[in-house]
Amino acid sequence: MVQKGKGSEHVKYKRFMRKKFCRFCAEKTPFIDYKDTRTLKSYITERGKQLPSRMTGTCARHQRELTEAVKRARNIALLSFMEK
Amino acid sequence: MNYYENIVILDAALEDTGIDAAEKRITDLIEKQQGEVLKHERWGRRKLSYEINKHEKGYYLFFVFKSPPAAIKLLEELYKVFDPVFKFMIIKLRKKEIIALQNSLQAAEAKASAESAPETAKNDGAKNDAEVSAAPAGAVE
Ligand SMILES: [Zn+2]
Numbered sequence: 226m227v228q229k230g231k232g233s234e235h236v237k238y239k240r241f242m243r244k245k246f247c248r249f250c251a252e253k254t255p256f257i258d259y260k261d262t263r264t265l266k267s268y269i270t271e272r273g274k275q276l277p278s279r280m281t282g283t284c285a286r287h288q289r290e291l292t293e294a295v296k297r298a299r300n301i302a303l304l305s306f307m308e309k
Numbered sequence: 310m311n312y313y314e315n316i317v318i319l320d321a322a323l324e325d326t327g328i329d330a331a332e333k334r335i336t337d338l339i340e341k342q343q344g345e346v347l348k349h350e351r352w353g354r355r356k357l358s359y360e361i362n363k364h365e366k367g368y369y370l371f372f373v374f375k376s377p378p379a380a381i382k383l384l385e386e387l388y389k390v391f392d393p394v395f396k397f398m399i400i401k402l403r404k405k406e407i408i409a410l411q412n413s414l415q416a417a418e419a420k421a422s423a424e425s426a427p428e429t430a431k432n433d434g435a436k437n438d439a440e441v442s443a444a445p446a447g448a449v450e
Contacts, residue, residue, distance in 0.1 A: 255405050255406075255408070255409050256403070256405045256406055256409065260371075297398065297400065299358070300398055301316050301318070301396065301398045302318070302357040302358045302359060302361060302367070302396065303358060304358050305358035305359045306359060
C-alpha cells in the first residue's frame with residue numbers, strides 16, 4: 226500500500242515498514258483543536274510547513290481538518306507561517 | 310443563538326487594570342446582546358509566533374460564548390477601534406465542538422459541586438446551599 230521508492234522491484238521486496246495509521250481515527254478524536262499546538266506541531270516541519278498525509282498516515286478527512294486547524298493557529302500567531 | 314469561540318490578543322504592555330477593563334468591555338458587549346459568556350480564560354503574555362503590527366508579544370484572552378449572530382458584527386467593530394486589541398479571531402463552533410463544550414461545562418460543574426458537597430452531603434439544609442452555589446458558578450464560567 227504505502228511504498229517508498231519508485232522502482233518496480235520494491236514492490237516484490239516489501240521493505241519492513243510499520244503500517245501507518247491515522248492517529249485521529251485511532252483515538253476517535255471528536256475534532257482537531259487549533260489551540261492544541263502540541264499536537265499540531267507533530268504534523269508540521271521545523272520550518273512550519275504542513276507535512277503531507279503520505280508521510281504521517283493521516284486519513285483524508287482528518288488531513289483536511291488538520292489543515293484548517295493549522296491555518297487557524299497561524300492566524301492567531303500560535304504557530305508561524307514560516308520559520309526562518 | 311450560536312456558539313462562538315473568540316481569541317483576543319491585547320498589547321502585552323497593558324497593566325492588569327487595563328486587561329480587566331478590556332475583558333469587562335468584551336463580556337459587557339456580549340451580555341448586552343443577550344449573549345452569555347460560557348468560559349473565559351486568560352492565557353497571559355506569550356510570545357507571538359510572528360510579529361503582528363510590530364508586536365512580538367501579546368496578552369491572550371480566550372472566550373467561549375453563546376450569542377445571536379448580530380453580536381459578532383458589533384464585536385468586530387469594537388475590536389477594530391479598541392486600541393489595546395491588535396489581533397482577534399472569532400470562530401463559530403460546529404456540532405461536534407458544541408457537544409465537546411457542553412460535556413466540559415458539565416464536567417466542570419459536576420466537579421465544582423462534588424468539591425463543595427462531601428462534608429455536607431447528609432445535611433439537607435447544606436445540600437440546598439450547594440445547589441444554589443452551583444448555578445452562578447456555571448453561569449460565570
Ligand atoms: Zn482519520
